[in-house]
Amino acid sequence: MRLPSLVRPIRSISCTLLLGWGGTTLAAPEEAVGVLEAVSRETPGAWRIDGVNYLFADGVPVPKLGVGSVRQAGEARIGEIVRVDYEERDGIRMVGQVQLLGVGPESIQDGPHLIWKDDTTAIMVSIVDGEVIRTRHEGIAGRRVLDTPSRTVPSIEVSGVVRPGDSSWPDAERILAVSDLEGNRGTFLDFLRTNGVVDESGSWIWGDGHLVLNGDIVDRGPDVTELLWMIRRLAGEARASGGRVHYILGNHESMVMAGDLRYIHPKYRFCTDRIGIPYDELHGRDTELGRWLRSHNSVERVGPFLFVHAGYSPELDRLGLEPDQINQRIRSGLGPPAWPAEAREDLRTGLIWHAQGPHWYRGYFPAHAANWGGRPSDEEIASILERHDASHIVVGHTLVDEVGMIDGRPELIGIDVDWSDPSEAAGLLFEDGDVFKVDAAGERSPLTPGPGDSEE
Known part of the structure; x- marks a missing residue:
């Protein structure tokens, strides 16, 4: 299943969702992607993402928190996925840039990924509606078709040794x-x-x-x-x-x-x-x-x-x-x-x-x-x-x-x-x-x- 709900906001990032550095430059930013869990009422720009606290650096615009059924461009929502670039200063993660994906984790699909443990055993890892699904497959030999939990890729063919094609x-x-x-x-x-x-x-x-x-x-x-x-x-x-x-x-x-x-x-x-x-x-x-x-x-x-x-x-x-x-x-x-x-x-x-x-x-x-x-x-x-x-x-x-x-x-x-x-x-x-x-x-x-x- 294609993710139109995810694709649309990502295409509009450059004009509405990617907020710049403002007056602050982060020397060596790191990146985090997770679910926005809470926004502080007492401390402007204080967010909790996946259980970790972040604070927007001075000069960096803080997205408005949205509620209700009518959505405004560039607003953040509790329970949706965000990406932040940050730098840790004195134990505080200072945010220099934020990207709003506009969807919750239940919209995320990925996989399957097939990871070989030996010649005949593999672990299949998929994400369906935000949940990680792992299955173990044993006794795989030669060309085999494996079912997957993915709605977009319901089955895959495992072909054994993959040889280069002609030039x-x-x-x-x-x-x-x-x-x-x-x-x-x-x-x-x-x-x-x-x-x-x-x-x-x-x-x-x-x-x-x-x-x-x-x-x-x-x-x-x-x-x-x-x-x-x-x-x-x-x-x-x-x-x-x-x-x-x-x-x-x-x-x-x-x-x-x-x-x-x-x-x-x-x-x-x-x-x-x-x-x-x-x-x-x-x-x-x-x-x-x-x-x-x-x-x-x-x-x-x-x-x-x-x-x-x-x-x-x-x-x-x-x-x-x-x-x-x-x-x-x-x-x-x-x-x-x-x-x-x-x-x-x-x-x-x-x-x-x-x-x-x-x-x-x-x-x-x-x-x-x-x-x-x-x-x-x-x-x-x-x-x-x-x-x-x-x-x-x-x-x-x-x-x-x-x-x-x-x-x-x-x-x-x-x-x-x-x-x-x-x-x-x-x-x-x-x-x-x-x-x-x-x-x-x-x-x-x-x-x-x-x-x-x-x-x-």
């Missing part, structure tokens, strides 16, 4: 590519329906088509876990029909697996506190989702396209690595730890974290090129394409106004749009040898030769 699919004749879904499961599902990839029930109906997800499927949005399971299910259904789902890793996948959790939705802070397992460990090497994520590639050729999340830099090309070498090195280095100093200095040994690596490079975009080694020459782009026997490089990572050519160059295509806004959903379609952009209504149109760069 090249030159014969793909129908391709639909999207990027940077960032946990927006509902918008993506609607997009797949209107573009004929799945039916009303969400099952694959696109035959031998190839669906490419060009990285950053995780972080920011509220439905990451359910989105990952949906993609995994579609991958199996596509394979059974002669098609494929290609999941290209992006910087946010590598960050989550390494423990850099700055961009997870506040819902997941709440969930992991209740579950008692850190978010990165729920995607660790001993979990079903973690094993699956670590099986994916970071560079793939599908049809005439070279797919890479952020960009394929000339510096990477000069290393002379084949796609399988790049993918294997990245898979073997997926964290923790995050941001190791040595990996940021040497591209050859630091493909995950180096600025010229495929998860981060932004040099194709005019607004960013100067900070990423300069605009690559036509000859450098041609060298990359020749190495991979491709005609176009397709990237996400950098937000574009619309799916289209980058910097007026037909060889470079940007597809990162804002999936938190259903009207902005769009992708790249290749069919019968032609290339189109497709929108949320399923309408096709030619690619534009504009800059393709929102400069954000």
